[in-house]
Amino acid sequence: MAESALGWSLYEKIPSSLDVGHATIERLLAALQVNRWEGRDLFHIQLAIEEAMVNAITHGNKQAEDKVVEVEFRVDPLFTFMRIKDEGAGFNPADVPDPRDDDHLECTNGRGVMLIRELMSEVRYNGRGNEVTMIKHRSKEDQSAELSEDQEDLPAEN
Amino acid sequence: MTGDSMSDRRRMVVTKVGDLAIVKFSDRKIVDSANIEEMGEEMFSIVDKDKCKDVLLNFEGVEFMSSAALNKLILMDKRVKGVQGKLRLCNLRAEILEVFTITRLNRVFDIKKTEAEALKAFGISI
Numbered sequence: 001m002a003e004s005a006l007g008w009s010l011y012e013k014i015p016s017s018l019d020v021g022h023a024t025i026e027r028l029l030a031a032l033q034v035n036r037w038e039g040r041d042l043f044h045i046q047l048a049i050e051e052a053m054v055n056a057i058t059h060g061n062k063q064a065e066d067k068v069v070e071v072e073f074r075v076d077p078l079f080t081f082m083r084i085k086d087e088g089a090g091f092n093p094a095d096v097p098d099p100r101d102d103d104h105l106e107c108t109n110g111r112g113v114m115l116i117r118e119l120m121s122e123v124r125y126n127g128r129g130n131e132v133t134m135i136k137h138r139s140k141e142d143q144s145a146e147l148s149e150d151q152e153d154l155p156a157e158n
Numbered sequence: 159m160t161g162d163s164m165s166d167r168r169r170m171v172v173t174k175v176g177d178l179a180i181v182k183f184s185d186r187k188i189v190d191s192a193n194i195e196e197m198g199e200e201m202f203s204i205v206d207k208d209k210c211k212d213v214l215l216n217f218e219g220v221e222f223m224s225s226a227a228l229n230k231l232i233l234m235d236k237r238v239k240g241v242q243g244k245l246r247l248c249n250l251r252a253e254i255l256e257v258f259t260i261t262r263l264n265r266v267f268d269i270k271k272t273e274a275e276a277l278k279a280f281g282i283s284i
Binding site: 111 | 225266
């Protein structure tokens with residue numbers, strides 16, 4: 001794992017444990033905050049990675065002790081990359097019914113996949129469907145807020 | 159506002175005002191699977207055991223919620239409708255409200271901005 005004051009990355013294979021999954025997400029969140037991600041963007045990333053991690057551990061690997069989840073994160077102030085791969089059979093995201101359809105609105109499955117797609121800048125699944133790559137570009141409104149904070153740090157002109 | 163506090167729960171504090179049960183959640187982040195299961199059971203017991211038909215879920219202080227938690231809310235809504243009751247939500251943080259909008263669950267749930275607005279909708283004035 002490479003660390004610096006800004007910019008951070010992680011690559012690990014973790015057991016199919018929700019506790020370990022959440023602890024890994026906490027490390028990502030800490031790096032995001034160091035890299036000044038906040039507000040809506042931070043919320044979107046946290047929700048997407050929660051959904052992806054739970055899907056990999058419970059649906060992909062069925063929480064099997066002999067299966068691991070491959071986790072890769074890369075963070076800098078403008079870009080967050082997340083890749084999650086399980087050892088399950090995979091699935092076709094196109095086969096998941098849209099939970100926003102009137103017929104499925106009160107169903108209790110499928111929202112995670114849809115939320116990932118709606119909240120991330122880019123989403124890619126591998127052919128088998130057991131790996132998801134999610135990319136979030138810092139939104140323009142959060143970039144403006146970042147710029148304002150930097151200007152506040154500048155010394156006052158005489 | 160005075161009310162009777164209802165039986166011990168770990169994931170929430172439930173207060174009764176007349177026939178209305180008001181729920182305030184104990185966790186800032188509703189994300190842990192075991193906690194979400196417990197949250198669901200505690201919510202359902204408000205209808206099943208405490209026999210309350212009208213329920214207000216106050217999300218003040220809740221910063222984050224996963225789709226698994228949304229599923230419990232959907233199930234709770236069905237439970238309340240099953241006894242001809244009414245479920246309302248209030249004090250949803252803007253980012254969480256956005257999730258309800260993206261998922262169109264804002265069409266399923268009656269969401270009020272503040273507790274006062276929700277209480278008014280239940281016919282309770284403070």
